[in-house]
Amino acid sequence: MSMRRAELLESDPRNDRELVLAARSGEIRAFDALFYRYRDGIFHLGLAITKDAAYADEIVVDTFARAYRHLDRLEPDDSLRPWLYRVAVNLSYNRRPRRSIILTPLDDGAYELPTAEELSPASLAELAERRSAMLECVDRLGQKHRLVVVLHYLNGLNLAEIAEIVECPIGTVKSRLHYALLKLRTHLSAHPGFVVEPQEAIGATKGGMRA
């Protein structure tokens, strides 16, 4: 299928409920529209958890295969997104390699070069290092905290949707997000890639965390 067709399907004006009902009655185009609407988000989620693009591709396929099999039982009131993401999260954690054998692909996203802006080689190197350090810190978070960080900051889901995905109250999600940021701050301050300024020097630098 060409990219053009995928874009057309992705921009289908019908909402999720209408698409699910149409797919249930056998309309292949409706199911394809749902697929292209949520494919990228599920892929990014799978990639962030498993760190393997091939696994992430499989997670996309398995998630939508499961959605197809449960098409008769799906009752999306507003959005199908939380249901799909919950399935994708479970599949991702089932496929996640053990901590000791985490695979780092050659095409690591932290080293991709920006195309829009012109940066000096030194700035590019610093940017890549900063990204890599940040991703390492995220990876050092516990599973619950890492999941809410990924869903909120990578996938852009709001707190209510995350609460539905992780099946806990919104207050718990808010709390997990707060503690995740606190831990990230601690990890960042201890990371060798970041130069730690002492507490007394706060008043001297007004530039914020990054200089």
Added chain:
Amino acid sequence: MRYRQRRGRMSLDEQLELEDLLDEAFAPLRGRVPAVSAARVRAAVRWTPAAPPRPRGFGWLLLLGRLAETSLALGLTAFVFIGTFGSAGIRESSNVEARSPAAQIVRPLDQGPRGGAQPRARRVTDDVDAAASLLDDFPTGGDRNLR
């Protein structure tokens, strides 16, 4: 890169800067595109278009058909059950009678089982008439009297 070490609560500025860092770190991940299309999902689930819906108003016909199927199945089950156990009883009685074929053949009508021990039939051999051998065992007073 410099990062200020702080403890305790996080201010809004700190949170915003951390969020900027996260956004920056996730940007390359967000730019990546999966290599799968909807066709692969369809292949995985062997998509088949749904069958056309049945016209309404024929529900009673379907119910009647289902009832006929059920009654036929029950009838066949009962037939097979009765046939199996009934034939087993008949076979056993015929076997009992077949154990003494000679006695049945040679026993005269007027010397049936009217009490007393039944004579045991001799082994039938090729050169001995079974009827004759049995007659020797029976007290044939009539013949003697006639003599």
